[in-house]
Amino acid sequence: MSPGSPESPVPYYGPDFGLLLRRDPEAAEVLLDELDRLRDGLQLIASENFASPAVLAALGSTLTNKYAEGYPGRRYYGGCEVVDRAERLAIDRARELFGADHVNVQPYSGAMANLAAYAALLQPGDTVLAMALSHGGHLTHGSKVNFSGRWFNVVAYGVRRDTELIDYDEVRELALRHRPKMIVCGATAYPREIDFAAFRGIADEVGAWLLADVAHTIGLMAGGALPSAVPYADVVTFTTHKALRGPRGGGIMCTAELATKIDRAVFPFVQGGPLMNAVAAKAVAFGEALRPEFAGYAHRVADNARTLADALATEGLRPVSGGTDSHLVLIDLRDVGTSGAVAEQRCAAAGITLNRNAIPYDPEPPTVTSGIRVGTPSVTTQGMGQEEMKEIATMIARVVREPGAAGEIRQRVMELTRIHPVYPSEL
Numbered sequence: 001m002s003p004g005s006p007e008s009p010v011p012y013y014g015p016d017f018g019l020l021l022r023r024d025p026e027a028a029e030v031l032l033d034e035l036d037r038l039r040d041g042l043q044l045i046a047s048e049n050f051a052s053p054a055v056l057a058a059l060g061s062t063l064t065n066k067y068a069e070g071y072p073g074r075r076y077y078g079g080c081e082v083v084d085r086a087e088r089l090a091i092d093r094a095r096e097l098f099g100a101d102h103v104n105v106q107p108y109s110g111a112m113a114n115l116a117a118y119a120a121l122l123q124p125g126d127t128v129l130a131m132a133l134s135h136g137g138h139l140t141h142g143s144k145v146n147f148s149g150r151w152f153n154v155v156a157y158g159v160r161r162d163t164e165l166i167d168y169d170e171v172r173e174l175a176l177r178h179r180p181k182m183i184v185c186g187a188t189a190y191p192r193e194i195d196f197a198a199f200r201g202i203a204d205e206v207g208a209w210l211l212a213d214v215a216h217t218i219g220l221m222a223g224g225a226l227p228s229a230v231p232y233a234d235v236v237t238f239t240t241h242k243a244l245r246g247p248r249g250g251g252i253m254c255t256a257e258l259a260t261k262i263d264r265a266v267f268p269f270v271q272g273g274p275l276m277n278a279v280a281a282k283a284v285a286f287g288e289a290l291r292p293e294f295a296g297y298a299h300r301v302a303d304n305a306r307t308l309a310d311a312l313a314t315e316g317l318r319p320v321s322g323g324t325d326s327h328l329v330l331i332d333l334r335d336v337g338t339s340g341a342v343a344e345q346r347c348a349a350a351g352i353t354l355n356r357n358a359i360p361y362d363p364e365p366p367t368v369t370s371g372i373r374v375g376t377p378s379v380t381t382q383g384m385g386q387e388e389m390k391e392i393a394t395m396i397a398r399v400v401r402e403p404g405a406a407g408e409i410r411q412r413v414m415e416l417t418r419i420h421p422v423y424p425s426e427l
């Protein structure tokens, strides 16, 4: 079926919100309220973004109906010839974007991608060297409440107390002492560039696999705003919904040598049938990231983060490590005398959504924390730039110190979001 010309109606069956409104007003109201929340506030959660209408169209498509266990051309169900094309498109585009030998686009999420990577390379009880959660690592890098910490012997490295940068000497010493089978680099709350070549060198020295979990930074890698992990790591896991601006989901890239192991680890070891609507949406997102404009976006995200970090510092809110090379800034609030939890609430009252976050060597428990984490992917997608970042820094600093200013700041937040609307109503 041809997609039709822009003038003629497209013979497509897709999301009909009017129908949902009539059939299930209660659920429809939730969707509308969430849209209002997005439109009326500033979204500074570093791991979020606004997927494009094209990505949303693919997600809301009839591909959600299809069972397609297996891989293109090798499925355990009939009728997969069309969805095979979606998966091939996603794989081909990701390979072109990142120059990877092999890509698996089926992981349901970043955590599933990591579980599959561990399963492909390790046996339970093996030793893994990964970044401490309290210094910015992810749950899947060794938390006791996660499969990684329960099934593997995870040794943690961290950042130096003085520079708050990864201590590569410590990584090497720990690697030599514990002889891990795998080293994990990549983080969830580390603002600085990661030296993948240094990690590769250490992994080679001890004969370990190198897993780069670039869930957070894959979008900046795609746009050339941060160096790629692909030439250095044996396996690269990622998410598609953060700076990359695609649907919620995950993916894995690896060397040709590991392709079969990774594919078998994703299916049938960790997952069942892939979410083919999400796979199609990943293809759309990779296609968008291949366009020249995306490089501009990725660089603006990083520039905005730098400006935000500098402006927060000027306001007396100290960026951990002194700044950022990426899309996120981690702020130490100890000098302000406010916990991360309280700052999160005060900002929320002003329509600014961000999250509390542990800072390295945090004296507070994880539910309280001494820090907040802010990210620029969403506000950059809305078209905000350096001037807005400076104003946002002033607003955060003010409301964190002066909760009574929340109402006034909320008004200004609304004005900013009217100038830079997310999902403009006319679309």
Ligand SMILES: Cc1ncc(COP(=O)(O)O)c(C=O)c1O
Pocket: 047, 108, 109, 110, 111, 112, 114, 137, 138, 140, 186, 187, 188, 213, 214, 215, 216, 239, 249, 250
């Ligand atoms: C470094 C890292 N890895 C993995 C994940 C997990 O991603 P998901 O929430 O899609 O499972 C995250 C999520 O924030 C992350 O930051």
